[in-house]
Amino acid sequence: MVESDGILPNNTQTHKKIKYLILGCGSIGYNVLEELKEDDENVLVVDVNEKRVEDLRDHRHQAIVGDITDPGLLAKIPEPEVVFILAADKDANLAAVQNIKSAYPQTHVIARAMDLFSADQLVDHGADVVLYPQQVVAKSAVNHMNNLVASRNAQRLFSLLSSWTGTLGIITHKNPDPDAISSAMALAAIASNASGGKLATRILYEGNIGHQENRAFVNLLEIKMERLTPEILGECNYLALVDCVAPGMNNDLPLDTPINIVIDHHSTEGVTRLRKPEFLDSRPNVGATASIMTQYLQELYLPIDKKVATALFYGIRADTKEFQRNLSPQDLHNAAYLLPLSDRSLLEVIMAPSVSQETLDVLGHAIVNREVKHGYLFSNVGYVRNRDAIPQAADMLLNLEGVTTAMVYGITDNSITLSARNKDIRLHVGDVMKEAFSPIPGASAGGHATMAALSIPLNAFSLVKNKDELLNMIIDPVLSNFMKLVGISEAEGDES
Numbered sequence: 001m002v003e004s005d006g007i008l009p010n011n012t013q014t015h016k017k018i019k020y021l022i023l024g025c026g027s028i029g030y031n032v033l034e035e036l037k038e039d040d041e042n043v044l045v046v047d048v049n050e051k052r053v054e055d056l057r058d059h060r061h062q063a064i065v066g067d068i069t070d071p072g073l074l075a076k077i078p079e080p081e082v083v084f085i086l087a088a089d090k091d092a093n094l095a096a097v098q099n100i101k102s103a104y105p106q107t108h109v110i111a112r113a114m115d116l117f118s119a120d121q122l123v124d125h126g127a128d129v130v131l132y133p134q135q136v137v138a139k140s141a142v143n144h145m146n147n148l149v150a151s152r153n154a155q156r157l158f159s160l161l162s163s164w165t166g167t168l169g170i171i172t173h174k175n176p177d178p179d180a181i182s183s184a185m186a187l188a189a190i191a192s193n194a195s196g197g198k199l200a201t202r203i204l205y206e207g208n209i210g211h212q213e214n215r216a217f218v219n220l221l222e223i224k225m226e227r228l229t230p231e232i233l234g235e236c237n238y239l240a241l242v243d244c245v246a247p248g249m250n251n252d253l254p255l256d257t258p259i260n261i262v263i264d265h266h267s268t269e270g271v272t273r274l275r276k277p278e279f280l281d282s283r284p285n286v287g288a289t290a291s292i293m294t295q296y297l298q299e300l301y302l303p304i305d306k307k308v309a310t311a312l313f314y315g316i317r318a319d320t321k322e323f324q325r326n327l328s329p330q331d332l333h334n335a336a337y338l339l340p341l342s343d344r345s346l347l348e349v350i351m352a353p354s355v356s357q358e359t360l361d362v363l364g365h366a367i368v369n370r371e372v373k374h375g376y377l378f379s380n381v382g383y384v385r386n387r388d389a390i391p392q393a394a395d396m397l398l399n400l401e402g403v404t405t406a407m408v409y410g411i412t413d414n415s416i417t418l419s420a421r422n423k424d425i426r427l428h429v430g431d432v433m434k435e436a437f438s439p440i441p442g443a444s445a446g447g448h449a450t451m452a453a454l455s456i457p458l459n460a461f462s463l464v465k466n467k468d469e470l471l472n473m474i475i476d477p478v479l480s481n482f483m484k485l486v487g488i489s490e491a492e493g494d495e496s
């Protein structure tokens with residue numbers, strides 16, 4: 001052991017707080033010191049080699065000579081936040097971990113292992129992080145390789161698309177889902193970018209867009225998709241498959257259909273390809289094809305359109321069952337990348353397609369403004385852009401406790417609309433409506449026992465400027481008429 005006291009600078013004992021302590025400063029320790037150079041004044045190095053310590057001091061680093069296995073060493077050093085134990089001696093590192101953990105249990109310890117066995121020992125003795133340099137280098141090499149391959153794929157796809165003119169048919173799997181549809185949109189965006197518009201794209205599918213949520217997805221994002229026919233197939237100069245791996249796999253294409261591009265995340269097991277596509281990227285370890293497409297867009301530095309971003313985010317979310325199934329870190333990373341680029345309110349609407357945003361608003365008004373008399377609910381929802389929201393609100397309000405008949409009314413652009421829903425078997429709501437509202441000029445009313453509707457065109461009342469006033473003026477007398485007909489008087493309300 002080297003006697004270190006003689007070389008210690010006088011001020012070491014009173015050294016201000018340090019943040020980082022490096023024990024053992026060979027080449028790895030020196031590289032860590034370099035990485036920390038922004039914080040240089042907060043780093044203290046301890047090494048057994050006097051010459052090395054002198055060199056470090058010459059370069060204005062704080063360094064002292066000391067034996068890292070010596071339990072007394074720490075008495076001379078203020079408590080650090082983090083200790084790097086990086087000597088090339090596994091027993092010395094193990095002893096240093098023990099010394100640190102008993103002197104300063106709160107300090108974070110990052111220790112270097114010399115082999116996998118000593119790595120386990122270091123962990124057992126309390127090291128928070130153990131680095132085995134050979135393994136770190138190996139992991140990093142493989143990581144770099146994966147990134148290289150991925151970005152080379154993106155480049156290859158881009159240059160292939162940029163060399164084409166004519167029409168590219170992008171075929172989703174049968175009964176396309178949001179993953180397939182959004183991937184097709186992204187491929188169309190890359191194609192138009194790569195070709196400078198010289199390559200037209202058509203998104204094609206064979207089956208049905210079945211699920212209500214999927215239809216909402218296509219409608220709300222205004223995605224143009226066409227039914228695949230032999231004629232359209234004949235009009236395409238190139239064909240791409242997204243979210244399915246080969247002709248005849250989850251699509252009805254003849255096995256010998258020449259496919260130029262395949263991008264997919266399904267297993268290739270059992271796939272017999274009659275022709276090899278020019279571009280094939282199939283990654284079974286990724287949660288969604290949309291995730292692969294997002295990576296291309298990032299690697300190619302292409303601007304991502306709001307609709308495409310929204311679609312891809314939704315595609316990843318749907319294929320990973322709301323990020324719970326087959327999820328890889330790459331999927332999460334891509335979803336996080338897309339979220340700020342996507343349309344949040346649109347996402348919310350797609351996720352709850354049975355109830356539109358306006359219907360929710362209308363329903364909110366209907367609940368606040370409701371008046372209930374003997375099981376009859378009346379609600380004025382005011383001005384409404386989408387007239388379908390009124391019957392939907394009436395449907396929902398009929399589910400309220402104690403309500404047997406619900407009547408919701410409001411003004412749509414050029415008429416007063418009223419919807420009635422009824423579950424009282426003694427009442428034929430269509431007949432009563434007809435009777436109650438027929439005195440109004442231009443009104444058309446009618447319906448069945450359980451549901452009825454009324455529409456009063458407003459042009460007959462065009463002299464009245466204030467539409468809300470108009471609504472009350474017209475509807476109030478007919479509502480009292482209605483109440484009279486069903487046998488309740490206006491005076492007695494039981495709830496409001």
Ligand SMILES: [Mn+2]
Nearest residue numbers: 179243289319
């Ligand atoms: Mn998929």
